[in-house]
Amino acid sequence: MDFSSFCTSLGTSFLIFFVLMILFAILQSKPGNNVVYYPNRILKGLEPFEGGVKTRNPFSWIKEAFSSSEQDIIAVSGVDTAVYFVFQSTVFSILVICGIILLPVLLPIAITAAGGKKTQTTSKGTFNELDQLSMGNITAKSTRLWAFFIACYWVSLVSLFLLWKAYKHVTWLRSEAFKTPDLKPEQFAIVVRDIPPVPEGQTRKEQVDSYFRAIYPETFYRSMIITDNKKVNKIWEELEGFKKKLIRAETVFADSKTTAKPEGTRPTNKTGWLGLIGKKVDSIEYYNEKINELVAKLESEQKITLKEKQQNAAIIFFSNRVVAASAAQSLHAQTVDKWSVFGAPEPCQLLWPNLKIKYFEREVRQLEGIPTESHVARAAAGKYFYFTVLNVFIGVTLGGTLFKTFKQIQNKPKDIVPVLAASLPGNATFFLTFVALKFFVGYGLELSRLVPLIIFHLKRKYVCKTEAEVKEAWAPGDLSYATRIPSDMLIVTIVLCYSVIAPLIIPFGALYFGLGWLVLRNQALKVYVPAYESYGRMWPHINNRILASLILYQITMFGYFGVQKFYYAPLLIPLPILSLLFGFVCAKRFYPSFENQALEVAAAEVKEVPNMELIFRSFIPPSLSSEKIDDDQFEDARSEVSRQTSFV
């Protein structure tokens, strides 16, 4: 790639971004698009925009994003989102602080170097301008390499310092969130798995209740036995489907009552496969019939489920936050494969089908036994991160020379560091363009929401008949960390690895995270609705992955200094050791409070006396809750009210 095509590529990306910005400014001002650009606010029952339609100018969203505080974000979108912004602003700060020093120092040193005979190239020889601005322009063994050497230390130390601050801040955010006096049902409950077989003459409920009542005579409230809901869920989903279809048929019928044909046309459908074959029936009657049928079926299946499909797991409710927090961290039985506990997650996050999996099976299966949604997201993000770093970064870097070097690496595996280091500079231009494309086009599309907008309008016009269907069409979804963070992390890896070799990449990286912060701030405030709240539990993973990138950078720099025949390269060895030590210290110091809840936090005062009945009910899955099912029936899978509640 030569200089002009680099500029063309950059210009095109920027043009696309500019067009998308203009489109956003126009489209978001149309009230008909409010559900696409302000769904979060609409779902919360707020007005889409505060100051009235007229005062909105195309850039007011920037002002709004900047003026929003971390507390606003937590209020609107939860701690997880706030932690995501901590991640973005941390990386942004790292890059800005590095750039302020590296750009004015390294660029002049590189450009004034004896560029006569190039020893290295950052653009495969076609892009002279970038070559002159990079470490490749320095002749081997030059004393100028000392500047780059010091820059390596600067980048590492700045990163570690800001990561430490961020970890501290996230820990604080987490503890503040737990300390709020609002009642969180999950703070009063623990999940117990691996319950031993029911003893002769006892029910599962009696077994669980007597076990926990013996240990917590005063604070045990009730238990809810986990059941196998596969069948009842299926019936419930079928029922919900028919309910939707009924509303749709009724809407179609009502819409067909025009002045020309006041009696309307009763909709019909075929009962067979996909409604395409089989007997033709009156839809409203057919669906009503089906619903009645399924309601009866659901009720009987609910009874069967609660009575006969009890599993070896349960949710235990306590009337005290501190006891629940302490119980979640304590060993209950002598062997860990019996009565093993963990703190309950939000009710909606709990994956009931995974709870019955036994201890050693869980250890072996790893992913299949994960008990919560957020844990699944974290595990997926981890896999995706290692996949992108290996494939995109190392893959592209070694790409050209891969087959040539493969044999070499196979023979001497430790050669991978110098090989990677030697191949890095050649791909600087590629990654510069890659980062620019990512933020200009990626964030342009993100902000303008062109795709969701088009899909929404198409659906509304051709598919949706009822209110509920329209609402479903514009449902915004959540920020989806599982894929967003790994793709940000790829940029972190690229920018860190090139930060010293080709410092020109730093402003691009800073722009990526700066623009990302701005655009997503808007999206978090107005668009996305978080699916769950894990109180920033993904931070330790983010921290570790930034560290992994940093270590990769330090090792490749060590290799590259070797390629440059800089004899003091071994002085870089303390850096990866320092990073590993940092990771170890973080894991020791901060991680426990992400895994367990600190008791001093749980001991903070609550606003009101907890309504244990409501807390208990919030954990009942929708397929098992029904207005018709009275308490007595549910009793089978849950305990009687504890002594405390019945006598006090």
Added chain:
Amino acid sequence: MDFSSFCTSLGTSFLIFFVLMILFAILQSKPGNNVVYYPNRILKGLEPFEGGVKTRNPFSWIKEAFSSSEQDIIAVSGVDTAVYFVFQSTVFSILVICGIILLPVLLPIAITAAGGKKTQTTSKGTFNELDQLSMGNITAKSTRLWAFFIACYWVSLVSLFLLWKAYKHVTWLRSEAFKTPDLKPEQFAIVVRDIPPVPEGQTRKEQVDSYFRAIYPETFYRSMIITDNKKVNKIWEELEGFKKKLIRAETVFADSKTTAKPEGTRPTNKTGWLGLIGKKVDSIEYYNEKINELVAKLESEQKITLKEKQQNAAIIFFSNRVVAASAAQSLHAQTVDKWSVFGAPEPCQLLWPNLKIKYFEREVRQLEGIPTESHVARAAAGKYFYFTVLNVFIGVTLGGTLFKTFKQIQNKPKDIVPVLAASLPGNATFFLTFVALKFFVGYGLELSRLVPLIIFHLKRKYVCKTEAEVKEAWAPGDLSYATRIPSDMLIVTIVLCYSVIAPLIIPFGALYFGLGWLVLRNQALKVYVPAYESYGRMWPHINNRILASLILYQITMFGYFGVQKFYYAPLLIPLPILSLLFGFVCAKRFYPSFENQALEVAAAEVKEVPNMELIFRSFIPPSLSSEKIDDDQFEDARSEVSRQTSFV
């Protein structure tokens, strides 16, 4: 070593054992030696022997040892001792079960092998008889090697099976011990370290009390702040020394009042260095004076210590066992380097000076910050084990060829396995003799207690003047696991490693552990007094070290089969993997209940309402407790009685 000298060595060892047994039978029947042979019973206030002096025959101790149950051992000597016997009987069972199969099968196979041209030797060519009974007699590539191959699996599987049973049994012993209704002060207390600096306007006591009262409003009883007792301990020891000297002087004076000289001779001493130089004074007066001086000094130092030498650690007392057990396992502060807790050990085990060491310093220093005596013993045993295995076993094995093979190993480190395997057979005779010497002479001396007996009689005759001094002279000490277990473990390693190569070693190993069990059973019942009780916390370490020996055996066997050119040797690779997996599963399944106390165990009923004041007092170190110091003075370093106690 040839056959006759092997027999001579074995015969001599046995003769020594026989003589020591006779000596024991004679000496132990003399009432004057009771304090050497029955100190445990005497200290417990029991009669040395139940049936009267006359019925004692020289072998009655064998009957007594066999008829004693595990419960007897726990009652007399505690769970730690019982766990030591579990170790001995487990190894004994492994060896017996292996020997029953291996000896009748492998010996005939070895002896009938084509012994024409020896390829290997187990005795460096001088001991033909043993050569014929070992794997060295098998020609390379012979199909007879399959029998030895199967023996490898048999030994491994028997070991793992019995280790699993033993771990389960020890876990059960531990939980039963915790479940006893007797009050154990340590079950009501936790130790908290890394207390943050005292906030302005609060005392340390107020800080600690308010922190824990907020978290445990109902069950927090009191706190005891750890103080720096260095100076007060020194004064107290000095005082105790003078007290002893005073009694000695008074005894000497009383003894000097003979009928010939009814007024006696008042003892004198010199005040200078070692009582050899300086002014001559009347001892009784001088010591009385000194004691009065030191009592006053101690009292003032106690006050200073309690007020001004408070450290950043404390013992927290709870009025409930379950709460204390749960608190010991729970994270209290957001970061682990503040308010970190662990379950209190027995009062006498707590190492006060180590408690003030800060979190990260502890992590770095490892040994210097260990909080309990039993932990120190475990750490020492670990070091000693690796030292003996490396030095004695590998050292002796490679000894002869070490310098020759050193260069080879240096160049190709993975060659250590075949080198070790090739050197093993040559040392079989040495280790056979070593094991025999260890048990005949070692256990002979152990049982006869010749050395303590001689020392006691010498001391009583020439040194001891007072009752207390005599008592000190026969104080039996404890079983001292820290050195005993590693030396047993060396035998385990040797016998396992040779079990298939030279199966003749198995009966020697079985005799070592059988005889050891018998002799130490006697010693545990009658002699040793345990210094502390850790409820078998050393078991996970013992288990892991037996496993380490097993893996060493499996790897050397793999190497030796290679030396024998047995092409199916790689089929042995599953064995070390299985052993590692076993260790991993044990660590996951059993270890947590050794680190923490299971709540279901702590929830077992207690006999009586705990007397919290007594529990609290049991943790006051002797140098700080004094009849003269009244409660008010001690208040400075401990909290006021909690609300619960004061108002209920």
